[in-house]
Amino acid sequence: MNIETVKEQLKNVNYAGLDRDIVSLGLIKDIKIEGETLFLELISNNESVFGSIEEQIRMLFKDDFKKIEVTFLASKQTSTNYGSTQAPNNRAPYAKHIIAITSGKGGVGKSTVSVNLAVSLAQMGFSVGLLDADVYGPNIPRMLGITQEKLQWGEDDKMIPSENYGIKVMSVGLTTPRSDTPLVWRSSVAVSALIQFLEDVNWGELDFLVIDMPPGTGDIQLTMAQELPITSSIIVTTPQQVSCDDVSRAIMMFRDIKVPIGGIVENMSTFIAPDTKKEYAIFGNGGAQNLCDTYDIKLLGKIPLTMDIRETSDAGRPAVATDDAIQKGYYREITKNLLLEMGLL
Numbered sequence: 001m002n003i004e005t006v007k008e009q010l011k012n013v014n015y016a017g018l019d020r021d022i023v024s025l026g027l028i029k030d031i032k033i034e035g036e037t038l039f040l041e042l043i044s045n046n047e048s049v050f051g052s053i054e055e056q057i058r059m060l061f062k063d064d065f066k067k068i069e070v071t072f073l074a075s076k077q078t079s080t081n082y083g084s085t086q087a088p089n090n091r092a093p094y095a096k097h098i099i100a101i102t103s104g105k106g107g108v109g110k111s112t113v114s115v116n117l118a119v120s121l122a123q124m125g126f127s128v129g130l131l132d133a134d135v136y137g138p139n140i141p142r143m144l145g146i147t148q149e150k151l152q153w154g155e156d157d158k159m160i161p162s163e164n165y166g167i168k169v170m171s172v173g174l175t176t177p178r179s180d181t182p183l184v185w186r187s188s189v190a191v192s193a194l195i196q197f198l199e200d201v202n203w204g205e206l207d208f209l210v211i212d213m214p215p216g217t218g219d220i221q222l223t224m225a226q227e228l229p230i231t232s233s234i235i236v237t238t239p240q241q242v243s244c245d246d247v248s249r250a251i252m253m254f255r256d257i258k259v260p261i262g263g264i265v266e267n268m269s270t271f272i273a274p275d276t277k278k279e280y281a282i283f284g285n286g287g288a289q290n291l292c293d294t295y296d297i298k299l300l301g302k303i304p305l306t307m308d309i310r311e312t313s314d315a316g317r318p319a320v321a322t323d324d325a326i327q328k329g330y331y332r333e334i335t336k337n338l339l340l341e342m343g344l345l
């Protein structure tokens with residue numbers, strides 16, 4: 001077996017999580033054969049795939065070489081040069097404005113707000129990209145009706161974002177073989193995947209890059225603040241005290257790391273009964289307004305809990321893309337208020 005045939009064989013080694021082989025991804029740095037030993041040098045920072053790649057290589061050449069030595073070298077591109085929150089990098093120079101949708105808390109409606117804000121901006125004529133930064137719970141593909149889509153690569157070796165409702169979308173959900181494939185990644189791996197989504201996706205020129213953040217105040221939030229000059233962030237909360245407590249922590253974190261806060265959205269403000277249209281304040285009143293008063297932040301809008309929003313969202317149709325003027329109105333109002341706050345309207 002010579003170097004050429006080894007290289008040919010390596011095309012059978014898959015990179016876990018992506019439907020690509022290690023040769024086409026350009027990971028092979030060096031192949032050497034000395035007597036009955038095969039030496040391979042590969043470039044990757046993603047520790048989580050080392051085991052699977054090495055195992056596949058050993059299986060592949062077990063009958064051809066007595067000894068196989070695989071070395072992983074870090075690529076310079078992502079291992080160095082991380083930014084800081086004081087002087088963030090700009091890994092998305094193609095985007096004029098970067099909007100992060102966050103909350104200290106899970107399940108309060110961040111993804112629903114992100115999707116509707118992004119589609120609403122596109123309906124106003126802006127070019128918009130939506131990045132699903134919720135690596136462990138990527139819900140954006142379902143909410144945009146693109147769960148069946150698979151990651152595509154362009155000729156320039158860049159990923160091609162999916163498109164629907166006039167926006168470009170990238171999500172880890174598009175890279176896994178099935179929507180129920182769990183991702184067991186250390187946070188350093190999740191962070192490098194997101195950096196790749198910023199740098200190696202063909203987003204084109206964007207007026208807005210909207211980022212749907214995962215719940216909490218952890219590594220991913222911090223990385224985004226270090227790697228991107230976030231123009232404005234929207235904080236989503238529900239009215240009850242426990243949600244407002246978590247959101248207070250998120251506000252303090254954002255202030256610490258100098259991410260501008262564009263405003264708060266109160267989601268699930270009241271419940272509107274589908275039959276009687278009667279309104280119930282099941283989570284209490286005034287939670288978000290109190291936060292806005294305490295921290296001197298603008299209330300961008302309130303959205304009630306309605307069956308329609310949940311149904312259209314699960315069905316992959318954002319509220320702003322339906323004919324329902326009332327549901328659309330909530331999100332359009334928030335979009336308008338954000339643009340006003342940013343001085344763009």
Ligand SMILES: Nc1ncnc2c1ncn2[C@@H]1O[C@H](COP(=O)(O)OP(=O)(O)OP(=O)(O)O)[C@@H](O)[C@H]1O
Pocket residue numbers: 103105106107108109110111112113134137139213214215267268303304305306307309310311313314
């Ligand atoms: N105003 C609303 N009325 C009815 N259902 C809603 C509303 N807002 C969100 N939902 C539903 O609540 C669920 C949670 O919303 P969503 O996924 O947007 O929250 P999240 O904050 O992104 O959650 P996570 O923290 O898990 O990412 C979804 O099923 C969504 O359809």
Ligand SMILES: [Mg+2]
Pocket residue numbers: 110111112134139212213214
């Ligand atoms: Mg979400």
